[in-house]
Amino acid sequence: xxxxxFFLSALIPAVLIAGCSGNAGAPTxxxxxxxxxxxxRSSGMTAGSQLLHFRHTPAYPPPRRHxxxxxxxxxxxxxxxxxITNKAPWTNGxxxxxxxxxxxxxxxxxxxxxxxxxxxxxxxSYINGTWTKMGSLPSDYGPLYYASAVxxxxxxxxxxxxxxxxxxxxxxxxxxxxxxxxxxxxxxxPSGWGQIGDAQSVVLxxxxxxxxxxxxxxxxxxxESSMTWTQVGxxxxxxNSEEGWTLLRNGDVLTADVIGEPxxxxxxxxxxxxxxxxxxxxxxxxxxxIGPQSMRPNNTIWVAGASGLSAIYNTRTKAWTQGPSFPAxxxxxxxxxxxxxxxxxxxxxxxxxxxxPATAYIFNGKKLKNIAAPPNFPNDSSYMxxxxxxxxxxxxxxxxxxxxxxxxxxxxxxxxxxxxxxxxPSTLAPGTTYTISGKRFNGxxxxxxxxxxxxxxTNYPLVRVVNSATGxxxxxxxxxxxxxGIGSNKTVSTMFDVPSGxxxxxxxxxxxxxxxxxxxxxxxxx
Numbered sequence: 001x002x003x004x005x006f007f008l009s010a011l012i013p014a015v016l017i018a019g020c021s022g023n024a025g026a027p028t029x030x031x032x033x034x035x036x037x038x039x040x041r042s043s044g045m046t047a048g049s050q051l052l053h054f055r056h057t058p059a060y061p062p063p064r065r066h067x068x069x070x071x072x073x074x075x076x077x078x079x080x081x082x083x084i085t086n087k088a089p090w091t092n093g094x095x096x097x098x099x100x101x102x103x104x105x106x107x108x109x110x111x112x113x114x115x116x117x118x119x120x121x122x123x124x125s126y127i128n129g130t131w132t133k134m135g136s137l138p139s140d141y142g143p144l145y146y147a148s149a150v151x152x153x154x155x156x157x158x159x160x161x162x163x164x165x166x167x168x169x170x171x172x173x174x175x176x177x178x179x180x181x182x183x184x185x186x187x188x189x190p191s192g193w194g195q196i197g198d199a200q201s202v203v204l205x206x207x208x209x210x211x212x213x214x215x216x217x218x219x220x221x222x223x224e225s226s227m228t229w230t231q232v233g234x235x236x237x238x239x240n241s242e243e244g245w246t247l248l249r250n251g252d253v254l255t256a257d258v259i260g261e262p263x264x265x266x267x268x269x270x271x272x273x274x275x276x277x278x279x280x281x282x283x284x285x286x287x288x289x290i291g292p293q294s295m296r297p298n299n300t301i302w303v304a305g306a307s308g309l310s311a312i313y314n315t316r317t318k319a320w321t322q323g324p325s326f327p328a329x330x331x332x333x334x335x336x337x338x339x340x341x342x343x344x345x346x347x348x349x350x351x352x353x354x355x356x357p358a359t360a361y362i363f364n365g366k367k368l369k370n371i372a373a374p375p376n377f378p379n380d381s382s383y384m385x386x387x388x389x390x391x392x393x394x395x396x397x398x399x400x401x402x403x404x405x406x407x408x409x410x411x412x413x414x415x416x417x418x419x420x421x422x423x424x425p426s427t428l429a430p431g432t433t434y435t436i437s438g439k440r441f442n443g444x445x446x447x448x449x450x451x452x453x454x455x456x457x458t459n460y461p462l463v464r465v466v467n468s469a470t471g472x473x474x475x476x477x478x479x480x481x482x483x484x485g486i487g488s489n490k491t492v493s494t495m496f497d498v499p500s501g502x503x504x505x506x507x508x509x510x511x512x513x514x515x516x517x518x519x520x521x522x523x524x525x526x
Contacts, residue, residue: 065379066357068403072375079372080409081397088116088131092166093400095144097388098456100179101154103464103475105388106134110400111144111166113137115177118404124464124473126390127406135182141173142166145453147201147211150460151224154179154479159187159211160196162453170197170214176227179477190220190229200243200452204269205251205485212240214452219267235274237263242285244451246293246301247459248315249444249487256293256303256311261285264313264320281322282309287353291332292449294363295486297343297414302363304347306333310363324368330359334383337449340410341393341516348373350382358382358399362410374405386454389447391462391475393515411515417444419461419511419518422491427524428465428509431500436463436511441492442484443514459486461511463496465525468506474499498525 088094088107095110105118105126113136121128143161150156159174172195174187189196190213197214204210209222210232217236220229238260245267246254253267254277262280267273284290284305291304301313302323308331310323326332330349337347345363350356358380360373380399388396393411398404423437446457463476476496483492508520 068375075372076375080407081374081405082127084404085128086130087402094398096454097386098150099458102477103391112142122472135184137175137184138186145198147199148455149201149203149209152207152481160199162198170195172196198453200245201455202245202247202253203484207484232272237265242452244293246295247446247486251485258285258290278320280311281320283307287333289333291335292337294337294339294345294449295445297417297444304332306331332382336385336387338387338389338395339445339447341413342410343414344410348382348385354381356381376401376403389515391512413516418516419513421511421518421521428498430498430502433495433497435493435495437493439489442486444487447514458514461494461513464510464512466508467503474502
């Protein structure tokens with residue numbers, strides 16, 4: 001479904017790679033002139049619900065043309081965008097980014113085995129943070145567009161990849177990262193899955209990680225203790241291809257179908273079945289793509305369409321209504337979104353399928369507002385962008401270039417959703433593990449959305465400690481969250497490890513989720 005981000009001036013002869021079924025007919029791009037980068041076409045299903053998942057690679061684009069000027073930078077700064085001061089030595093560039101439970105951000109150097117970690121400075125600033133090269137993936141695994149999640153024990157898992165080392169593959173490889181050892185371990189695919197590809201994933205309310213097969217209607221759940229998979233889900237209306245999964249507050253998972261549009265459906269983990277969620281009011285697909293499905297704090301899910309239209313699902317009334325449209329000619333065919341602490345949603349759009357320039361929008365629940373974008377957006381298409389809400393309430397943006405930006409805006413919390421601490425020891429010792437309890441520790445949304453190519457939810461608690469004398473900020477790694485469901489008012493607990501190098505003395509401890517901070521509780525580090 002995706003297009004590679006190489007910027008070569010030479011044209012590559014057209015190549016057709018048939019995935020999944022092996023029975024390919026030549027796909028036809030339905031947007032002439034937009035074949036600047038490789039993309040997939042999907043066509044039909046076999047009797048076994050096997051999607052014919054095509055990739056068509058007619059050409060690579062010329063080098064990026066727009067040169068960032070001081071005026072570009074000034075407009076971005078005025079709109080709230082600030083570049084991260086330090087830069088990592090990327091081989092290709094940053095794409096997937098995930099927030100770890102110790103407050104660092106793991107960022108993948110796409111189509112390589114390399115990962116880098118961004119750590120905030122001692123005052124908690126990510127803009128002035130530092131990059132560190134972390135452990136590498138297994139040597140045969142360098143994916144692009146894949147399933148991923150931070151698990152309740154604090155580990156990071158990725159599965160599949162539409163590309164492996166930038167070669168079309170629909171790979172079924174996977175790996176899990178343990179922060180305690182800074183090492184990745186290979187993860188076997190579910191039994192019988194010859195491909196995983198650009199899969200979607202979700203961590204369910206009970207903490208179980210579930211992935212979809214890119215090319216069929218199959219799903220599988222991971223038993224992490226044994227590292228084995230169980231195939232789940234019956235009654236899926238269509239294949240998983242290109243769909244996004246949004247966690248609902250009752251524990252179900254909603255998707256707007258792409259191959260089976262205009263249908264929508266939801267997965268019930270208790271019955272392990274898919275059931276209809278109604279008919280979409282407008283066509284949301286184009287180029288066999290769709291945009292992000294963003295859960296907002298007001299019990300609605302806003303789905304941005306690759307068609308340039310949008311729809312809103314009310315989780316209380318279980319009804320769809322049409323949402324605002326993007327300006328004519330632009331769309332969200334593979335696009336990120338992040339839900340700000342105040343409930344507004346940032347997303348990215350661009351012309352046709354996969355063209356530049358990218359434009360930034362904020363959806364306030366009723367209208368779309370165009371805002372000035374980072375200075376490199378004239379060179380970008382929407383699919384190249386990733387957004388991630390940080391513990392500060394800011395939003396980090398990556399676009400395969402060394403210019404990683406942070407947006408400041410929408411940081412005032414939506415009323416009534418901030419976490420609250422009910423129990424934590426009053427004295428904490430460095431290098432020791434404790435339990436903290438309270439409510440709303442998982443937020444009211446997964447916060448960050450894209451779809452099948454990149455999943456990086458942040459609906460889990462972080463623990464921040466601020467020293468009263470110095471104002472220095474420390475994050476304690478959290479793990480073993482008792483619950484992972486969103487929008488719950490139940491009491492939730494998590495364990496946290498006090499860093500061995502933390503400053504001692506009077507301090508204040510906070511819980512942070514999706515950039516929203518609890519009221520502080522006084523503690524002593526001794």
